[in-house]
Amino acid sequence: MFKRSFRSHESGSSSSHRIDKSARLKKRDNQKLAKLQRSFTDESLASTAKKNVAPSPIVTLVVGRDGRLFAAHEDVLCQSPFFDAAVRNRLYNGQPQTSKRISLPDEEPEVFSAVLEYLYKGDYFPRLIHNKHRNSWELEDSSATTTTPVLNLQTSPVPGTPRGGGGRATAIEPTIFMSDEGTHLLRDTVVYCAADRYGLEELKRLALRKQGLQSGIDVATILRSATYAYAHTPDSDSRLRAHYLALIIRCRKTFKRSGTMQAEMERGGSKLFFDLFVAMCNHLDDVVDATNSRTPRTI
DSSP: OHHHHHHHHHHHHHHHHHHHHHHHHHHHHHHHHHHHHHHHHHHHHHHHHHHHSOOOOEEEEEETTTTEEEEEEHHHHTTSHHHHHHHHTTOSTTOOTTSOEEEETTSOHHHHHHHHHHHHHSSOSSOEEEETTTTEEEETTEEOOOOSOOOOOOOSOOTTSOOSSOOOEESSOOEEEETTTTEEEEHHHHHHHHHHHHTOHHHHHHHHHHHTTOOOOOHHHHHHHHHHHHHSSOTTOOHHHHHHHHHHHHTHHHHHHOHHHHHHHHHOOOHHHHHHHHHHHHHHHHHHHHHHHHSOOOO
């Protein structure tokens, strides 16, 4: 009797344990199934969303006097406030919306190509590269092949590079021919001015930093580029102008010996030379003040 009741109790607990285990397994399976269904649903929604996202429209740009054609995605162009306004206001020269076209007759194609390359890649040729060994910034394809004294456009020391008028000479032509000006100007200066027109502040900083790495530039090109910078930047933007003023002051002996400098000053017509005069006077005042502070005053 005792054995029978014990077996009966054992059998009941075992049956109850099996029921509980099967219930837990069933619950776990249901949870897995629900999770799997949710994952399928999420993937389906994601794929549906991807299918519903339309590709960015292509905008045609007609650049320069010869009407060179460029094509760019609308969302890439709209990184620039200038082009964003053009797209939003539908400034497509009266063309239907299906044929988006922007004309830039006064822009230099090579300059616009650099701007467009920056919008897509975050840089323009030649790229700015960090030299880890020297802990300095350099332009790609640069080489120290120059053996003659050169005028370095660097106005402040770069870590890992020696101070002075020497430096690395780039294998890339640093100038660009501007058809409107009928002469060659420094590429980075022109790109800086274009970036100002298109509202690309980061491109302005990049162009200014690249120009500081150029070397071997003749005085005439520097003066022409400085005059261009003054003519194509607002008075409120003094960074590029200050770069040229600091360069001329730092290399004043070279400019003093230059007949080009004298001819440009006699011809006048640029605020550059007035600012240069003020900067030189301020520099001289600083030198005099520093000298007087070290000299005992006499009555």
